[in-house]
Amino acid sequence: MSTTPSSAPDASAAQLIEKSKFLAANRAVTEHLSPTYRHIGIGSGSTVIHVVDVISKLGANITSPMTFYPTGDQSRDLIQAAGFRLGYISDLSPGHALDVCFDGADEVDPCLNLIKGGGACLLQEKLVATAARKFVCVADSRKISNHLGTAWKKGIPIEVFPMAVPQVLGELERLGSLSAQVRSGLPGKAGACVTDNGLRIVDAVFKPLLTELPEGKQEGEEGVWTVDGLARRLIEIPGVAEHGLFYGKSGLEVESGGAQKPVAAYFGMEDGSVMVQTLEKGLVKA
Numbered sequence: 001m002s003t004t005p006s007s008a009p010d011a012s013a014a015q016l017i018e019k020s021k022f023l024a025a026n027r028a029v030t031e032h033l034s035p036t037y038r039h040i041g042i043g044s045g046s047t048v049i050h051v052v053d054v055i056s057k058l059g060a061n062i063t064s065p066m067t068f069y070p071t072g073d074q075s076r077d078l079i080q081a082a083g084f085r086l087g088y089i090s091d092l093s094p095g096h097a098l099d100v101c102f103d104g105a106d107e108v109d110p111c112l113n114l115i116k117g118g119g120a121c122l123l124q125e126k127l128v129a130t131a132a133r134k135f136v137c138v139a140d141s142r143k144i145s146n147h148l149g150t151a152w153k154k155g156i157p158i159e160v161f162p163m164a165v166p167q168v169l170g171e172l173e174r175l176g177s178l179s180a181q182v183r184s185g186l187p188g189k190a191g192a193c194v195t196d197n198g199l200r201i202v203d204a205v206f207k208p209l210l211t212e213l214p215e216g217k218q219e220g221e222e223g224v225w226t227v228d229g230l231a232r233r234l235i236e237i238p239g240v241a242e243h244g245l246f247y248g249k250s251g252l253e254v255e256s257g258g259a260q261k262p263v264a265a266y267f268g269m270e271d272g273s274v275m276v277q278t279l280e281k282g283l284v285k286a
């Protein structure tokens, strides 16, 4: 049986999504990359490919004085392929902040809490985002969500030391995770997904995460958590290196860096428009 009739709409839907990622990247870079900046964080995933592309089109006059800091092997390769100067956050002196970091997300809620780590790069992504004075998120419309866990249903990615995996799985179950599994490697690769840091990823599904606890409820009661409550609890589990909840203060509240939440999230929409979400204005047309 021919696959043409069913695959053709899929192909054009995929093209629309790619175009929307490009439009969001273009807007985010235009609004947040000053030519005076010198230290730029580059995140991971398919949307960031467009970010690098847009920056590259600014030309060497603008980009050659800049140094670009990756969040893993994929973005290191992107930076090198674009001919940009590569830096590592491990080489930054203490207290030295990046000017801006651009990265994607798997899901974004109205408070700009994020789920990240769909591409297994969450530990370095959190390090680079929090090393930046300004973290800017770039995504497509599928990532917009009222509650984390409703659009991205694969679970919260958690980076775990290999020897701790059974204990972590047990603890996640005790915290009310509906399912927690070690992520498999790429199709064709036997065994688990191994991160750029040599660790494993556990994807833990929880009930949709709230931004505020209902009155009289305790964190974790009947498996119901707020983003902040669960994020704090997950990092306390021995053997967890980092988790993919980006939460807490936003870049606007922490001017010198250290914020996990972006100052703005740009979403490419399928109709060709771009929406931008900020804490001050909510989700509005860019």
Ligand SMILES: O=C(CO)[C@H](O)[C@H](O)COP(=O)(O)O
Binding pocket: 043, 044, 045, 046, 047, 048, 103, 104, 105, 106, 115, 116, 117, 118, 119, 120, 121, 122, 125
């Ligand atoms: O967190 C990430 C990788 O760990 C990515 O930023 C996230 O998965 C979004 O990827 P994409 O832009 O391909 O949708």
